[in-house]
Amino acid sequence: MANQKMLGFVHTAQRMPDKRPAAERRLDFNEIYARFSDPRAGEQANRCSQCGVPFCQVHCPVSNNIPDWLKLTAEGRLEEAYEVSSATNNFPEICGRICPQDRLCEGNCVIEQSTHGAVTIGTVERYINDTAWERGWIKPVAPVRELGISVGIIGAGPGGLAAAQQLRRKGYEVHVYDRYDRVGGLLIYGIPGFKLEKDVVARREQLLRDEGVQFHLGFDVGRHASLADLRARHAAILIATGVYKARDIQGPGSGLAGIVPALDYLTASNRTGLGDTVVAYENGTLNAAGKNVVVIGGGDTAMDCVRTAIRQGAKSVKCLYRRDRKNMPGSQREVAHAEEEGVEFIWQAAPEAFVGDSTVTGVRAVRIHLGVADATGRQTPQVIEGSAFTIEADIVVKALGFDPEDLPVLFGAPDLKVTRWGTLPVHHATKMTSLEGVFAAGDIVRGASLVVWAIRDGRDAAESMDAYIKATVAGEAVKVAAE
Template sequence: MGKATGFMEYDRIPSPVRDPKKRTRDWNEYSLPMPEVDLQIQAARCMDCGVPFCHTGEEIKNGVSGCPLHNLIPEWNDAVYRGEWREALDLLLKTNNFPEFTGRVCPAPCEGSCTVAISEPAVGIKSIEKAIIDRAFEEGWIKPQAPLKRTDKRIAIIGSGPAGLACADQLNKAGHTVTVFEKSDRIGGLLMYGIPTMKLEKDSVNRRVNLMAEEGVEFVTNIEAGKDITMEQLQAEYDSVVLATGAGNARDVQLPGRDAKGIYFAMDYLTQSIKDILDNNGVQTMSAEGKNVIVIGGGDTGADCVATALRQGAKSIYQFGHRDKLPDARTIKNPWPQFPKVFQMDYAHNEARAVYGDDPRQYLVSTTEFIKNSRGELTGLRTIDVDDIDAERNIKPVPNSEKIWEADIVLIAVGFAGTTKSVFEDFQVAKTNRHTIDARKGFYRTNVEGVFACGDARYGQSLVVTAINEGREAAREVDFYLMGETFLP
């Protein structure tokens, strides 16, 4: 490495962010660029560890350890330390089609398995990745690169989220003619309508989509494949079909009073908010202004709901979770290089604390009833405290812990239960017991000849970086299926 002793000499420098209270007044990204001198110091902390784990992408006890894309992290850290930014870009793009997305929204499992992180704060890998690609766009290094020659093969990709886009990008590079079908009015899937603008501004998504279009990928919006264009038509017009429809079957909370007005699925709420920012001058039509908001679900989507409700001017916000508060440091049951299950303040929770004076998260809380008035409008929640929840999702209530919370809006963010039922009906693909498309990893082939599946539709709800990797690997298998050989990585 450029600085073999850097990890002993330098401390980790946190990624700079905008003031938590001030940024809640707009919908712009909360992160700020890191000065180049700080980036080089961060890169210098990447130690010559011999066997780096940051890029392994292995699953350990149902958790990702290291980067699923197998990014060449030590190599591009070294290039940044030496000031060789073009070299760093070339190394980054060898494994990652969209580092401008992962550098913003990935939870960085690479940092959890960083060797420095055994005893010290990890190398700031995510901030370096973001800086490399942002600089590349600013300097004009990213230009359209259409394939030099085309094959006679046509491929339809259903879904334009990170898996579908990565698959399309790779197959286009191989010279195939690729058409991406998207049922929404904009390309990007959850990158467009799911991840809030304060984490990922949509100009970044549009910029990448426009670049791919210049390289020859065709995008078709407002078309629901399987209905507006049937499976028979797709098979007649295309040599192969890739299903990258995502895991859109949201889990519900079936409790007394569930029909009350004011209860929404998190993704419906987030999608409408983003649509209003893009099409309605920011005027929020599903607004939490002046209302008491409760988010059920302790994950990232729930945190995004907190941040969105804050910007809409909510009177109060609480986020409920079944689990106990995570420890401040790894426990013996969560050793390196597993993803660290430790307490963190997400961007949304920092904002809520700045505005309301406290972290909005409430731990070991289970909702038992939605309370509504005579007009059917939500007025509150009834909850109990729980000791914890086991692997079978059974809860152990605490006696005499019932409580009523005032609530005008409830946002359900308890995850997804696989692919929507219509996908299996429209495309006649087999499904697993997890309600995902049955297509074995490494092959990505479904039971239907010439039809492949990748991303959350096959894997289940996961990370953007995992979806990109799935798209890349599926592209290689499609290319091999069509050509009898493949040179895709």
């Protein structure tokens, strides 16, 4: 193009894609942002300053080459922008939708620090890759040659899928085992459609199938086959199960009906949206319609729950969190969306007991004072004496985080070492667990974290698995042939 691009922030303000009005979007589970038009995407990409040290890239877990694909977008070279975007990320259009950019790339944008407002990196990333799908640029990639060696991956979430694609493109026969009936893990059942519409995940699944990845769904490791059985079938194994055990909360009344884990609640909603018949949703157990809902927690899962309850037609939705707004772990954008949609946040309050006979009717909470900072730098919550109050509730959703399941017991592998938190310790450079040829990636290693970190871990594990196989299995084959 004739005109010099970039540095547009000096004359062009930050502008997000059009957002649907709250009154409209609370009625359905569709995504809340429209897509950028071609001119708008170029205009916003043009705001990038092309700074010498790209802090956006530094703070991206997959090290996306963000300045380059912003420049290519500003110049109208979208296919090249797509190639650069997908070179470091297996699912860029998914990350463009669900990454907490305000805590990662955009939060560290130099323009953001200079008060001009960050480049809208996530929405441009989504625009580039949605355009690539629509124009047919994304096609199955066949390996240069088939190696005739198989690998097994336990878990069809983002970490497992990223590793599967990387290994398949290297020529391995890839088998992915997952206990659920659909591919995607939390991308399908944990994240609501208003953040990630499910056809976005489905087209990625189809691409992986077209590339030759083989899926074994409804497959419980430990029941259908032990970990030892899978190790005997494959040259290497990757454990990418994620963490699914909900953290609980104790106290008087915690066993009352109507107090439900967040993932059960979200899964029921997502399954219903996918057309499944969910008895617990239809009988009202996991359906907020016409009810007073209280969600306990302050992370992104809690935000997903409160916004889901609004869309289900709840009478009222309150979020109870023991710290203040600036100390919550969830995305500030998600909090803003929730407030627009009618969620009430009760900051610095924690549940003390649950009220009701057999079914919950209320949450008794106490006010919290934030005291001195602890070793992590966060202020320590302290109960204010005599501050108890009761919130009416027909459903209480516990969104307190997730812990690993007991994998040695679950997989029939008592020699698989775990940390005191239940996560899998791995060699920091190779991602190998305590078992020879068994690797691990994602939340099962680092604890509950972000999708983009799972993708990074899956890609790193795939490289290590490839190096391990070439050094051992392939090496043995060469030795036998020589004899």
